Amino acid sequence: MNKAIEIISREHQTQKTVSLGNSANSSLKLTESSVVQMQASPADIMSYERVGDDLVLHMKDGSTIDYSEFFLEDAAGKHSELVLSEAGKQPVHVAFDEAAMADASAQGGATELAAEFEPMANTDSLLAKSAGAAGGLLATLVGAGIATAAIGGAAIAIHNNNKDDNDHDRESDTPSIVVNPITGDDVITNKEAADGVTIDGTTTPGADVVVVVDGKEFPAIADDNGKWAVEVPAEVLDGAGGADRIKVIVTEPDGDKAEIDHPVIIGTDEVPITVNPITGDDVITNKEAADGVTIDGTTTPGADVVVVVDGQEFPATAGDNGEWAVEVPAEVLDEAGGADSITVIVTEPDGDTAAIDHPVIIGTDDMTITVNPITGDDAVNAREAADGVTIDGSSSAPGAGCEVVVRIGGEEFKTLTDENGDWSVDVPAEVWNGLDGEANIVVVMTNETGNTGAVDHTVTVDTKGPEVTVNPITGDDVVNAGEAKAGVTIDGSSSAPGAGCEVVVRIGGEEFKTQTDENGDWSVDVPAEVWNGLDGATDVVVVMTNESGNVTEVDHAVTVDTGKPLLTLDIVAGDDIVNALEAATGVPISGTASAGAEIVVKLGDDELVTVADDKGHWSVKVLPEQLELLDGDISVEVTATDKSGNTNSIDHQIKVDLDGPLLTIDTVAVDDVINAVEALTGVPISGTATAGAEIVVKLGDDELVTVADDKGHWSVRCCRSNWSCWMVISRSR
Template identity: 35%
Template sequence: MQADGSWSMGVTAAQVSAWPAGTVNIAVSGESSAGNPISITHPVTVDLTPAAITINTIATDDVINAAEKGANLTLSGTTTNVEAGQTVTVTFGGKNYTASVAGDGSWTATVPAADLAALPEGSASAQASVSNINGNSASAVHNYSVDSSAPTIIINTVASDNIVNASEADAGVTVSGSTTAEAGQIVTITLNSPTVQTYQATVQADGSWSINIPAADLEALTDGSHTLTATVNDKAGNPASTTHNLAVDLTVPVLTINTIAGDDIINATEHGQALVISGSSTGGEAGDVVSVTLNSKTYTTTLDASGNWSVGVPAADVTALGSGPQTVTATVTDAAGNSDNETHTVTVNLTAPTIGINTIATDDVINATEKGADLQISGTSNQPAGTTITVTLNGQNYTATTDASGNWSTTVPASAVGALGEASYTVTANVTDSAGNSNSASHNVQVNTALPGVTLNPVASDDIINAAESGVAQTISGQVTGAAAGDTVTVTLGGKTYTATVAGW
């Protein structure tokens, strides 16, 4: 007992640890200075049940992203064996925050956005501690991370040139790209077609992603510009998006080739000349490339504003063409890669037609009698029936047509024959075949209308045949004028006819 009346005594830890949970009565007894006995009892509560505290998931996923970093953050948790109203101390980001235990043992504390803004990127931990009214304390640690950096995402070039043409649309198109979002995250791609189409891809380990837009979706697009949008969230929930312009051209130009060389036949004359091959295109645009191939050589040109095109084939290339059919192939390709091709056959025909003129007036001589009548000029050709033959005599043209056998004939009227002078004339006949190849023949005819004169020399020297002369052969002779050597002279004597030939000079 102290002078002031106080007293104390020690109880060992072993003794205290032996106390049972609940109420323990401590009894104290003694005597007063007068010798009177003193006895008191004091109840002590022994609380051996430990307190506990937990911290709930922070920001729903224990990752604070950019959006969450810009707003107040609620930290929460639960306690066990802690009375309502007890104070919870929370240490977060180097600062302390307090909360009160609710009747159900839960607690919440608010971290202001201003404090969150100062949090560094990376991993960290939050601590919470509490004591119950009996002094039993508890603490908890909860790990979290701060990731407020948005990922990046890109869309690669689509269809090699960001233009989808008809053939690419028919096959479907792959859209791909890359992102810094984690593997397994979902990329959502939208295409603003007549109705918005949505596709999803999964980020691969290397950050790549890809989808396929099916043909049906592409073929529903109108020609023009369309927008692809790709969005992704990283695991922290930070979003990223990008857009990509995509041109669609599903209109295939249609090509035609005009008639070549006027009749799709290259004749002998044209075979030595430069050749123009031309045509047109619908659905194409000025500047679209046209490639023309003939005999393994290719010539290029472009469509004009009206959709027309033409190429020149040099004379040397035309001359190199062999006889027979030749195939011309033309291909038009627009800026989107849509193409159309057309073939056209042109025939090389270098064979000249044949033509001949028959003997005129039976002996190629027009005499006085024949000069007063119509004159028939005829001949043959290897051309089909109906082919026109042009016959020229003395500067005048006459026409004939071949029959099924190739024969032809034309009439020179008597008036034209009568106008001929005494001379030799050249008759020409011209023919042109369906390929445009021409040939001609010439034939000479003589006009001779002068009548010959005949005189007889005296027979038997005195025109008297005596007895002696009647017994021997007699020679009858004379002179002919206006006749040619070899002409026949007919002599009639005593009812008999004899012939002689005009001798030359």
């Protein structure tokens, strides 16, 4: 019977596969408490014997197997356990009466043991730590002769001894074979497969070794120490995929031959796997580990997921959205410790399998790490950040040489502790400039023995200055002459909470200082002499410094316009005299001013308002009913106000004379009929008017002009050429 045996460490769940071939007598030395799983049934074993700390099996085929130090107890008081398994059948735990074993140990020598057989669904209960949940992938695969394992293997020593009846040694009929855990844990991840893997082990020196993977053969020859190795390329692994076995065939120089199957998971199928950063940063601190952690991610909906942490398995099933999660308890993390990786194995409903390693630092060892308050108050302001910041602290680890890694803002900074256990790193400005608000700092320390501790430390990064608001100056950001003369207040607000932020206002080469009140509001008064020296567009600079020392500077534009607007007034009615005829239709008053200026014309009790057009022209019309209320010398007051609020005024005198001069006209040609004879000699037209009044006699297109004498008489003589079918006589102004 070819005896294939799997040795699983109870402490670490690491595993090795051993073939004893057909040797009559074999010895395996167990260097730690293990679960020994044989491919055999209870019927194959005739008796069980304890010799000191060894368990000796007497097989029905006449061979013996000696498990050296099987009953040697570990720190927890546990010895190794024996499990028998046959393909397609439930594993059986072989249990021995503890009282009988105690008697055998006390008596010394060889003592036959009574065995009890306990069928079991899986081997979880025999391992030192829980595998997460009954029926996990490890238990399932072990039951089928396939197992996952963490880095490292159960250390065993193998001896084959065939003795004849005279107790003389003779050579083994079948060579022994040991296959080391492939990639350290018998799980080939996608990444590992992409680079190809090495499969190695030990057997008889000089033996020919053939490793069969997915039907492909890879030959090797064991060296003088019995070591052998083959390289399996990526393309072979890519075609394998899933829970599988590799076959190792050994042929010794004398022709003896043996083969074993070695279980392995080849996770090379195109299966999506995502693992979210564990605890947010892939560093599990002492404090986080004490509460246990959640490991989660995404994959194909409905896929089976197994997360392996320090040899412990935690199964889950991806939900409809592909999300999965497992809870890893504190006791598992406490035993892990240090820079490590967790393995995630995913099997889709159609059987496709993939696996990845996810690096994580588990800082659970008994190591105290202290981080001193950063910048003295655990708050980094802009000024401090610009100079770079030192992060330092101490450790309970004695002596110098412990490695310290400080993680912040996605960057790592490494150093070593000094002889006092103190440490420090300098974090440059560019790292702080990328942070804002609360930032988490992780400090990981590893001592010379490999123990690791980790702590989180929170710092507030406040490198941004407060938001500063400047209110519109004088309401419209334009300072006119009147406002400048009285002095102007500049005020605003800030996003900085509470009072006490320093505010500096710079204008016209002068500085004005104040502080924010409890609402963040501030104001300064800028006197007239500053404004009088300014003209046009002017920059107001406001600089605010908050309590963290961060500075914000804002520019605010203001227009200083203290000049008077342009203003002119045209002559009213052509001669600044408004007569009755002109008043009857209304009189326009017009002029020029600065474009856009508001014009107010005050005439008596009336105010007429208009705006100068884009060319500066303006005009208002005084209505007849307004003129009727006026008489004699009248003041016309015109005021222009420009867009800046500056004003200019004109006071102009006019005369309103609505009582016209005396005017009479005598009967023309005695009967107001001019006959031919009269027309030949010319006809005088005469009358009376106010002395000195200008008289205009209009005949058709002709105008005859004269002036009334000091007695008021006037007269013009009309020639024949002046007559037409009508005549109009009018008096002058």
